[in-house]
Amino acid sequence: MDIWTLVRFGHLLGVTVWLGGMLFLGLIAVPAARATGDRTASRRLITDVAKRFGMLGGAAWVLILVTGAGLVSHRNVDFGTTYGHKIAAKMVLLVLVGVAVVLHGMWQGPRVRSADEAGDEVALARWKKIGAGLDAFMLLATLVALWIASSLIP
Numbered sequence: 001m002d003i004w005t006l007v008r009f010g011h012l013l014g015v016t017v018w019l020g021g022m023l024f025l026g027l028i029a030v031p032a033a034r035a036t037g038d039r040t041a042s043r044r045l046i047t048d049v050a051k052r053f054g055m056l057g058g059a060a061w062v063l064i065l066v067t068g069a070g071l072v073s074h075r076n077v078d079f080g081t082t083y084g085h086k087i088a089a090k091m092v093l094l095v096l097v098g099v100a101v102v103l104h105g106m107w108q109g110p111r112v113r114s115a116d117e118a119g120d121e122v123a124l125a126r127w128k129k130i131g132a133g134l135d136a137f138m139l140l141a142t143l144v145a146l147w148i149a150s151s152l153i154p
């Protein structure tokens with residue numbers, strides 16, 4: 001087996017885990033937890049599920065980056081070409097997604113919890129809206145990166 005097939009497999013596995021996990025969280029786990037109607041239990045469950053996915057998602061993010069860097073050297077990517085521009089765009093998007101994850105976990109997330117605990121509905125709505133914005137950005141940026149990757153070679 002060619003080692004680069006393995007590296008490419010790792011790259012695609014990272015993308016699958018990252019994107020699949022995000023969709024599962026947003027479209028299945030969170031709505032299912034909210035549907036229980038128990039606000040405290042649902043928040044606790046969502047936080048727990050998100051933290052657990054944070055470990056796996058973080059590992060997938062690193063895997064995408066490391067295997068992507070390996071593929072860049074394997075392909076001798078010239079960043080002056082259209083192909084190189086597309087790879088550079090994917091790198092920028094991945095870094096921006098990483099920044100959004102950190103903001104979500106270390107800035108917005110804790111503020112949602114403290115507003116909820118304090119019973120401050122106005123602040124809670126505001127921080128939730130910011131969280132939804134970060135989520136939408138992460139999903140969109142990943143989909144754009146996937147689109148760019150799908151059009152790397154005509």
Ligand code: HEM
Binds near residue numbers: 015065069075146
């Ligand atoms: C969320 C971000 C990313 C997504 C969704 C993504 C997705 C993909 C996909 C689907 C392919 C297969 C395309 C094909 O074979 O035609 C691919 C290939 C590739 N990716 Fe990524 N990628 C991402 C980030 C990165 C990063 C950050 C790098 C560089 C550090 C990178 C470097 C590469 C290279 C060089 C290839 C070509 C592999 C080859 O043809 O041997 N990718 N990517």
